[in-house]
Amino acid sequence: MSIDTLDRSSPPRQWTHRHLLSLEALSAEEITLVLDTAAGFKEAARDARHKIPLLAGKTVANLFFENSTRTRTSFALAARRLGADTVDFSSSGSSLSKGETFIDTAKNIEAMGVDLVVVRHRTPGTPQLLAQNLGVSVVNAGDGPHEHPTQGLLDVLTIRDRLGRVAGLTVALVGDIQHSRTARSNLWALKRLGAHVILCGPATLVSKRWEELDVEVCHNLDEILPRCDVVNLLRIQFERQATAPFPSVREYAHLYAMNGERLARAKENILILAPGPINRGVEVTPDVADGPHSVILEQVTNGVAVRMAVLKLLLGGRS
Numbered sequence: 038m039s040i041d042t043l044d045r046s047s048p049p050r051q052w053t054h055r056h057l058l059s060l061e062a063l064s065a066e067e068i069t070l071v072l073d074t075a076a077g078f079k080e081a082a083r084d085a086r087h088k089i090p091l092l093a094g095k096t097v098a099n100l101f102f103e104n105s106t107r108t109r110t111s112f113a114l115a116a117r118r119l120g121a122d123t124v125d126f127s128s129s130g131s132s133l134s135k136g137e138t139f140i141d142t143a144k145n146i147e148a149m150g151v152d153l154v155v156v157r158h159r160t161p162g163t164p165q166l167l168a169q170n171l172g173v174s175v176v177n178a179g180d181g182p183h184e185h186p187t188q189g190l191l192d193v194l195t196i197r198d199r200l201g202r203v204a205g206l207t208v209a210l211v212g213d214i215q216h217s218r219t220a221r222s223n224l225w226a227l228k229r230l231g232a233h234v235i236l237c238g239p240a241t242l243v244s245k246r247w248e249e250l251d252v253e254v255c256h257n258l259d260e261i262l263p264r265c266d267v268v269n270l271l272r273i274q275f276e277r278q279a280t281a282p283f284p285s286v287r288e289y290a291h292l293y294a295m296n297g298e299r300l301a302r303a304k305e306n307i308l309i310l311a312p313g314p315i316n317r318g319v320e321v322t323p324d325v326a327d328g329p330h331s332v333i334l335e336q337v338t339n340g341v342a343v344r345m346a347v348l349k350l351l352l353g354g355r356s
């Protein structure tokens with residue numbers, strides 16, 4: 038069976054995982070099952086009038102200990118469009134500030150009859166810790182620089198939708214690879230589905246040691262760009278860095294920003310992705326971010342569909 042066939046067909050009949058903690062742990066078939074399930078939720082993801090009440094009677098709790106716009110909102114919308122109730126927890130204003138431990142807080146939320154917990158935390162491994170301590174399903178919505186599985190899934194769904202396949206494509210992840218959970222989840226999903234992955238950025242943020250994972254590492258965007266079918270532009274995660282990784286943002290932009298001039302030297306149908314938030318003028322210029330090659334907002338819509346698929350598979354709603 039070719040990798041391309043694997044990418045598209047023969048998904049496993051059943052989803053066997055109780056949690057979604059990483060994409061490193063998923064096979065090509067399991068990733069494909071999520072993508073195919075998400076494809077069926079596209080209408081509902083775009084339009085609240087297409088509610089599919091598969092999860093009526095279930096409750097999803099959003100536990101976000103780091104800032105979020107897209108991920109938090111789309112998990113809430115995904116749950117509601119499947120008929121589930123949602124509850125939102127923010128660390129500020131909670132009893133964590135009164136000395137309650139993280140696990141105790143989570144157990145108390147679980148005790149209120151929650152069926153699934155979505156967690157974002159700056160510490161890698163936090164979702165794993167919750168999965169070990171709670172009796173309900175846990176979804177990782179980003180654990181520090183480690184993984185962001187639903188972002189990886191929505192990125193590959195967007196690529197598959199637009200280009201018809203993932204296998205055989207050359208996909209560059211550009212920017213702060215060192216601190217990007219999006220980069221890691223993309224890397225696993227893309228590799229499982231048979232893409233050629235290039236990691237590109239300053240040497241301070243992209244180590245040659247990544248080559249051990251059978252990916253290409255390059256510090257010169259202009260060198261690799263003509264070969265790329267897809268470029269995923271990753272934000273510089275200043276909040277995760279102790280020291281500045283380059284002398285100034287202007288120098289970074291000069292070498293790595295996707296701008297009109299670079300686009301003109303890329304493949305005619307190149308896709309430009311970015312997980313957001315984008316810093317206009319740093320990793321991408323406005324003309325490119327808002328131009329015809331950009332699928333940045335399509336990614337956001339696909340994010341709702343992917344999260345609906347993940348919730349449905351984990352909570353086992355009727356199909």
Ligand code: NCD
Nearest residue numbers: 107108179185272312313314
């Ligand atoms: C990403 C994240 O939080 O990891 N954003 C997102 O979830 N859409 C990427 C980022 O913050 O740069």
